[in-house]
Amino acid sequence: MSIHVTVWNEYRHERTDEAARKIYPHGLHAAIASALEQDPRFTVSTATLDEPEQGLPDSVLEATDVLVWWGHMAHAEVADALVERIAQRVEGGMGFIALHSAHYSKAFRRLMGSGCRSKWWEADDRERIFTVMPGHPIAANLPEFFDLPAEETYCEHFNIPTPDELVFLSWFSGGAVLRSGCCYHRGAGKIFYFQPGHETYPTYYNENIRTVLRNAAAWAAPTGKAPAYGKTEPFETESYKK
Numbered sequence: 389m390s391i392h393v394t395v396w397n398e399y400r401h402e403r404t405d406e407a408a409r410k411i412y413p414h415g416l417h418a419a420i421a422s423a424l425e426q427d428p429r430f431t432v433s434t435a436t437l438d439e440p441e442q443g444l445p446d447s448v449l450e451a452t453d454v455l456v457w458w459g460h461m462a463h464a465e466v467a468d469a470l471v472e473r474i475a476q477r478v479e480g481g482m483g484f485i486a487l488h489s490a491h492y493s494k495a496f497r498r499l500m501g502s503g504c505r506s507k508w509w510e511a512d513d514r515e516r517i518f519t520v521m522p523g524h525p526i527a528a529n530l531p532e533f534f535d536l537p538a539e540e541t542y543c544e545h546f547n548i549p550t551p552d553e554l555v556f557l558s559w560f561s562g563g564a565v566l567r568s569g570c571c572y573h574r575g576a577g578k579i580f581y582f583q584p585g586h587e588t589y590p591t592y593y594n595e596n597i598r599t600v601l602r603n604a605a606a607w608a609a610p611t612g613k614a615p616a617y618g619k620t621e622p623f624e625t626e627s628y629k630k
């Protein structure tokens with residue numbers, strides 16, 4: 389059965405900033421989607437902020453198994469009601485992959501429950517991404533570490549909850565470190581945060597990054613039934629209790 393992945397992008401930088409447009413002429417979402425489309429397990433569609441219902445009407449969200457999110461300059465424009473629907477879907481089992489500056493998206497912060505800020509700078513630092521949990525499904529087919537020639541630097545302290553699983557740890561040539569690949573579970577849903585992907589670097593064309601995107605989407609896909617909550621009958625009978 390195919391995994392339905394929806395790649396959501398605010399799609400503003402690529403229409404207003406020449407440097408971003410040059411690298412991602414069809415938008416970051418197109419580059420991210422092209423990595424996922426290489427894997428026959430996925431049915432991939434894209435959605436952007438300026439589409440009707442901010443790209444995610446109920447019908448789309450309900451049919452989405454894994455939602456990939458790239459946002460930066462327009463976090464505040466995302467409707468609170470949509471954020472709440474996303475959070476509910478995640479707790480019911482939908483996967484959520486927050487990329488790069490989506491660490492500060494409303495949906496990621498809602499799901500984390502903390503400030504989610506870090507230090508950052510733009511200095512064309514080299515980024516070295518270490519696989520620190522080599523047996524994790526998101527680390528499949530990746531080397532011990534790999535480099536991106538230039539990325540925006542994010543630096544600890546990164547105000548996220550301690551990850552349930554930390555898959556990647558990054559070092560930057562400007563002297564920074566960051567927990568850059570973090571897994572969380574909320575209800576039946578799985579969440580992955582992955583830091584690389586600033587809009588003026590060709591990060592989403594890097595083969596290792598594209599492998600991470602595919603691995604993460606497969607890992608985050610729903611695997612079980614949404615748990616039931618609230619008052620219920622005892623599971624054991626009176627005689628068994630004695």
Ligand code: ZN
Nearest residue numbers: 489540586587
């Ligand atoms: Zn950035």
